[in-house]
Amino acid sequence: MRLGTLGGYLPVRKDGGALDELPEDVLTRASAVCPFSGKARNEDSIGQELFDRDGAQHHAVLGYHQKIVAGHVEEGEYRELGTSGGLTSWVLAQLFEEGEVDAVVHVASTLDGLPNPLSRYTISRSIPDLFAGRKSRYHVQTLNEVMDEVRTVPGRYAIVGVPCFIKAVRLLADQDEIIRNRVVFGASLFCGHIKSTLYSDYLARSVELETPTVRDIDYRHKEPGRPPNRYCSKITTFEEQEVIRGAEQIPMANWGIGIFKLGACDYCDDITGETADISFGDAWLPPFMSDWRGTNVAVARSQLATRILDKGEACGELDVVEWSADKVAESQAGAVRHRRPGLAVRLANRVKAGLWVPQKRVAPASDKEMNSLFAQRMINREAIAVASGPAYLRALKDGGVASFIEEMKPYIRKYDGSRSSTIWRRAATWVILRLPAPMETALRRMAKWLRFS
Numbered sequence: 001m002r003l004g005t006l007g008g009y010l011p012v013r014k015d016g017g018a019l020d021e022l023p024e025d026v027l028t029r030a031s032a033v034c035p036f037s038g039k040a041r042n043e044d045s046i047g048q049e050l051f052d053r054d055g056a057q058h059h060a061v062l063g064y065h066q067k068i069v070a071g072h073v074e075e076g077e078y079r080e081l082g083t084s085g086g087l088t089s090w091v092l093a094q095l096f097e098e099g100e101v102d103a104v105v106h107v108a109s110t111l112d113g114l115p116n117p118l119s120r121y122t123i124s125r126s127i128p129d130l131f132a133g134r135k136s137r138y139h140v141q142t143l144n145e146v147m148d149e150v151r152t153v154p155g156r157y158a159i160v161g162v163p164c165f166i167k168a169v170r171l172l173a174d175q176d177e178i179i180r181n182r183v184v185f186g187a188s189l190f191c192g193h194i195k196s197t198l199y200s201d202y203l204a205r206s207v208e209l210e211t212p213t214v215r216d217i218d219y220r221h222k223e224p225g226r227p228p229n230r231y232c233s234k235i236t237t238f239e240e241q242e243v244i245r246g247a248e249q250i251p252m253a254n255w256g257i258g259i260f261k262l263g264a265c266d267y268c269d270d271i272t273g274e275t276a277d278i279s280f281g282d283a284w285l286p287p288f289m290s291d292w293r294g295t296n297v298a299v300a301r302s303q304l305a306t307r308i309l310d311k312g313e314a315c316g317e318l319d320v321v322e323w324s325a326d327k328v329a330e331s332q333a334g335a336v337r338h339r340r341p342g343l344a345v346r347l348a349n350r351v352k353a354g355l356w357v358p359q360k361r362v363a364p365a366s367d368k369e370m371n372s373l374f375a376q377r378m379i380n381r382e383a384i385a386v387a388s389g390p391a392y393l394r395a396l397k398d399g400g401v402a403s404f405i406e407e408m409k410p411y412i413r414k415y416d417g418s419r420s421s422t423i424w425r426r427a428a429t430w431v432i433l434r435l436p437a438p439m440e441t442a443l444r445r446m447a448k449w450l451r452f453s
Contacts, residue, residue: 001142006389007196009142033171035164038359043274051301059325063274067300070283071320083136083220085296088280102155108133114211121146138219158185163270188273190281193265213237228294229284261385271335278305345378380415
């Protein structure tokens with residue numbers, strides 16, 4: 001794999017030859033492990049084989065599950081230093097402590113500074129090493145180097161990743177007995193989409209920092225008093241200067257807009273990591289929205305994951321409550337809309353254009369469904385993702401960030417215009433983003449009640 005100019009990893013042949021000249025048997029094997037290939041097993045098939053036992057239930061968004069909780073870790077600094085409620089690091093630490101794994105494959109900061117990738121997959125063989133890699137990294141990754149180490153160094157491994165990465169490892173395990181025997185646990189993070197490396201560069205330049213001075217970015221920095229879904233970016237330089245900005249302070253940093261989104265993300269229908277032993281997300285619903293420290297939702301699918309959560313709850317290390325599958329889906333409503341009915345729109349749009357489409361669990365939208373503001377909004381959102389990378393590279397040669405913002409304005413206006421009551425919605429959003437957390441939560445709850453009453 002090599003990092004391309006648009007900030008995403010691209011497959012390359014070791015001999016330098018053209019990919020389309022690979023032998024048919026090599027392409028067949030590669031397609032069998034690609035999470036976006038129509039020749040690979042889908043999430044339903046993998047999940048059923050792994051988790052359809054011991055009274056597991058199935059949900060359209062969560063897949064199979066045995067236990068669902070929302071809450072946080074009570075002990076230590078798990079919550080304070082974590083992205084959300086600290087459950088991801090806590091569960092992985094339990095795997096070490098109970099002797100279930102010898103190592104954890106996860107993403108950690110490189111501290112190499114821009115323009116180098118700010119994070120990469122690494123392998124931790126102790127709890128202190130694991131803790132050094134805490135926090136989410138909104139940065140494109142590749143598994144190829146660490147999986148070579150897993151294949152070379154014996155042991156029992158847990159792997160942490162977004163849904164498509166966990167699915168890829170499951171598919172690889174189908175083909176590779178060594179991987180199948182050594183990767184014994186998968187932990188997924190709920191995912192809206194992944195950014196290219198250009199996003200990190202954009203954040204740095206947007207706060208007027210010279211990119212070579214940037215050592216690291218905390219993409220989910222918590223600020224006291226802000227609702228947990230209104231997190232900040234904290235950019236740290238080699239001179240230990242820290243710049244903190246909320247998403248509303250950086251043009252187009254709203255996650256739903258999707259600048260620098262990887263193309264594959266718009267053709268994924270797995271939001272919650274359905275092939276993982278356990279998945280972690282944010283409980284972005286009342287009553288948790290008023291707690292700026294963050295609250296996790298955890299979906300346990302395997303017996304081991306369920307037992308670990310049960311133990312933590314029983315001994316008081318976890319402060320959690322049972323949640324329903326529908327509640328989890330509601331907490332991820334935006335991602336569900338984008339990945340299910342939104343995906344149907346994008347599939348239909350490509351079919352109409354005569355382009356190849358991946359085989360998904362979502363059928364292309366009908367002509368009637370395509371004739372809607374929602375469909376136009378989904379198409380406009382994808383156009384932003386496609387246009388942003390090339391536009392940014394052009395802007396870096398002439399005009400910088402200001403030039404990039406100017407070039408993207410027509411795309412943003414078109415996107416904003418493809419929904420009803422645009423002016424009022426934007427005005428309401430501007431006001432809400434500047435309210436104290438308890439008042440924002442109360443207003444959102446009232447708006448929801450009025451919508452469904």
